[in-house]
Amino acid sequence: MTDQFSARGSSAPSPVLLAGQVLEWSLGSENLNSPAGSADQEVRRMSLPRCVGGLRPDIMTSAERMEAVMVGLRPDRVPFNLFGAGFSARNVGYPVEVVYTDPQKCLRAQLWTGEQFGCEPTTGTGYASYGAYEFGGEIRMPRSRWESAPSIVRPAVESEEDLEKLDLPDVKDAGMIPTLMGISKLQERLGLPISCGISGDPATNAANMVDVNRFCRWMVKKPELAHRALRLSTDHIIQAWDYWIETFGAERVSVGVYVTIGANQIMSPKQFEEFVIPYQVELHDRIRDTGIKGAMFHICGEQNLNLPMIRELYLGTRQTPFMLSFGHEVDLDRAIEMFPDSIICGNVEPQIIQNGTPQRVYEVTRIAIEKGKSAPRGFILMTGCDLPPMAPGYNVWTMRKAVSDFGFYD
Amino acid sequence: MATEARKKEILKGLYDGVVEFDEDKVVELSNAVLAEDVDAYEAIMDGLAAGMEHVGDLYANQEYFVPEVLMCSDALYAGLDILRPHLSGKEADVRGQVVIGTVEGDVHDIGKNLVKMMFDVAGFEVHDLGRDVKLEKFVEEQMKTDSEIVALSALMTTSMLAMPKVIEMIKARNPDAMIMVGGAPISQEVADNYGADGYAQNAANAVQEAIQMVSRLREMGKA
Ligand SMILES: [Zn+2]
Numbered sequence: 001m002t003d004q005f006s007a008r009g010s011s012a013p014s015p016v017l018l019a020g021q022v023l024e025w026s027l028g029s030e031n032l033n034s035p036a037g038s039a040d041q042e043v044r045r046m047s048l049p050r051c052v053g054g055l056r057p058d059i060m061t062s063a064e065r066m067e068a069v070m071v072g073l074r075p076d077r078v079p080f081n082l083f084g085a086g087f088s089a090r091n092v093g094y095p096v097e098v099v100y101t102d103p104q105k106c107l108r109a110q111l112w113t114g115e116q117f118g119c120e121p122t123t124g125t126g127y128a129s130y131g132a133y134e135f136g137g138e139i140r141m142p143r144s145r146w147e148s149a150p151s152i153v154r155p156a157v158e159s160e161e162d163l164e165k166l167d168l169p170d171v172k173d174a175g176m177i178p179t180l181m182g183i184s185k186l187q188e189r190l191g192l193p194i195s196c197g198i199s200g201d202p203a204t205n206a207a208n209m210v211d212v213n214r215f216c217r218w219m220v221k222k223p224e225l226a227h228r229a230l231r232l233s234t235d236h237i238i239q240a241w242d243y244w245i246e247t248f249g250a251e252r253v254s255v256g257v258y259v260t261i262g263a264n265q266i267m268s269p270k271q272f273e274e275f276v277i278p279y280q281v282e283l284h285d286r287i288r289d290t291g292i293k294g295a296m297f298h299i300c301g302e303q304n305l306n307l308p309m310i311r312e313l314y315l316g317t318r319q320t321p322f323m324l325s326f327g328h329e330v331d332l333d334r335a336i337e338m339f340p341d342s343i344i345c346g347n348v349e350p351q352i353i354q355n356g357t358p359q360r361v362y363e364v365t366r367i368a369i370e371k372g373k374s375a376p377r378g379f380i381l382m383t384g385c386d387l388p389p390m391a392p393g394y395n396v397w398t399m400r401k402a403v404s405d406f407g408f409y410d
Numbered sequence: 411m412a413t414e415a416r417k418k419e420i421l422k423g424l425y426d427g428v429v430e431f432d433e434d435k436v437v438e439l440s441n442a443v444l445a446e447d448v449d450a451y452e453a454i455m456d457g458l459a460a461g462m463e464h465v466g467d468l469y470a471n472q473e474y475f476v477p478e479v480l481m482c483s484d485a486l487y488a489g490l491d492i493l494r495p496h497l498s499g500k501e502a503d504v505r506g507q508v509v510i511g512t513v514e515g516d517v518h519d520i521g522k523n524l525v526k527m528m529f530d531v532a533g534f535e536v537h538d539l540g541r542d543v544k545l546e547k548f549v550e551e552q553m554k555t556d557s558e559i560v561a562l563s564a565l566m567t568t569s570m571l572a573m574p575k576v577i578e579m580i581k582a583r584n585p586d587a588m589i590m591v592g593g594a595p596i597s598q599e600v601a602d603n604y605g606a607d608g609y610a611q612n613a614a615n616a617v618q619e620a621i622q623m624v625s626r627l628r629e630m631g632k633a
Pocket residue numbers: 298299300301327384385386
């Protein structure tokens with residue numbers, strides 16, 4: 001890897017923040033959230049500095065920074081991606097649901113929010129309950145302030161007979177696909193990277209298609225039914241990717257693989273091997289064979305027991321530079337050690353960004369950045385899963401401040 | 411009347427039936443309990459519940475995961491449905507009452523169902539409100555049933571924000587109600603911050619926590 005960008009970085013002005021400020025911030029890293037804070041603590045809380053001080057000026061533009069990471073060069077500093085379409089919508093005053101219904105507002109919200117917080121903007125969307133609506137079930141849009149994403153009202157399959165009768169949907173018309181295509185067309189018009197919002201994990205989508213409780217039972221008692229649902233959901237993903245490739249060309253399209261149901265909070269590593277891996281092998285082969293530009297592989301939640309299998313999957317099928325995104329449950333040191341050839345993304349705990357004090361946010365972000373910077377193939381700071389829509393903007397800005405204070409590569 | 415050896419065989423069969431999630435076997439043996447005049451209470455406690463306790467250990471040791479536990483739970487309920495109507499009055503006495511549900515805005519219910527099952531097995535009377543439960547509904551149900559415990563589940567970072575709200579609402583109407591919270595984004599620290607009385611890291615631990623909460627209440631002379 002060449003080092004030309006960090007060499008340029010050495011002529012940058014020195015950080016504008018005051019030396020004492022970091023010290024005071026780190027004093028504030030204790031948990032100030034406890035309900036029964038003493039009077040002393042209360043006074044200290046009031047007197048703690050707010051998140052002040054300018055940001056160190058960047059050397060690269062956002063586009064240059066992301067490009068550098070993608071091609072394996074060292075950028076000026078760690079990029080910071082907002083993993084939060086819903087947060088962005090709320091941040092600019094739209095209801096959260098626009099990111100699933102209105103391509104224009106979806107992009108606008110994310111571009112504006114990226115600009116506001118000085119992050120590398122991402123403009124796509126996607127949703128974790130993908131598969132129910134697309135195969136004929138019903139979802140509802142987030143409607144109360146307690147909701148951040150579409151919820152499944154009725155799965156597509158409610159019995160074994162339903163599954164036997166189920167066919168692949170028309171890919172251009174299925175569920176959320178018209179909106180997701182609308183988003184990609186707008187990305188193209190604006191000259192932005194084109195991301196396919198189809199969630200590329202057959203197991204997660206199959207569980208959504210048939211209801212996760214039913215899918216779990218089938219894995220144990222009727223694996224042939226689970227595999228039938230997986231077959232359909234894999235074929236659907238391939239058709240959808242092909243639709244994007246036909247429309248934009250493989251070399252311009254990135255896809256997302258969001259492995260959620262495979263978390264060990266639900267399934268065993270053995271089940272992961274039987275119900276997740278074979279279909280991921282197919283999809284990864286497909287990515288390689290079609291020459292899709294990039295893939296974001298989100299390893300959601302507690303997946304420590306699955307990592308050796310993901311590593312093998314990756315070694316066996318790798319072609320494009322894969323971005324691997326980890327939740328806070330996976331230690332970044334371990335992620336970097338196991339996946340030295342991947343761009344590592346993550347892994348700040350979303351709940352802390354939503355509920356934590358700015359001091360706590362600053363501290364956990366610092367830790368993620370300092371670990372992440374040692375990733376040989378590069379690192380992108382993100383939350384470990386969706387940035388909660390209700391997270392205070394101040395905490396997101398605090399993440400950005402930590403990137404400025406700790407993220408430069410010199 | 412079954413011989414002691416036959417009784418042992420049946421209880422062991424019920425235990426194994428739950429652990430091996432063999433629903434047919436549990437149904438067959440539960441019917442044998444009734445036909446052969448084995449004590450239904452013993453069959454539940456030393457057969458089904460003991461089996462489920464072992465399942466809890468298997469889960470804690472990562473030998474079983476959610477899919478297996480769901481199947482064990484099916485087998486367990488198949489037995490409970492047959493045996494429970496045959497408990498004598500005193501045996502049917504409950505250890506406590508719990509209102510349980512996944513909070514408004516959240517349709518995830520696997521975790522909630524597992525906790526519910528553990529409460530059932532531990533002898534609690536469970537009032538299951540389901541998922542996506544309006545916050546007022548928790549308050550109403552607690553008042554209506556006079557349950558000692560309200561157990562709240564949330565899987566999403568957004569819906570977890572409903573928890574402090576509903577805790578406040580319940581405590582305003584009944585300061586003695588004990589609230590337990592659990593779900594993927596919840597930690598002990600979050601539970602404390604939200605003013606919950608208990609935190610369930612997983613289904614097995616929920617019941618231990620609940621039993622402690624109920625005995626705390628009883629010491630206070632409330633229950
Ligand atoms: Zn995730």
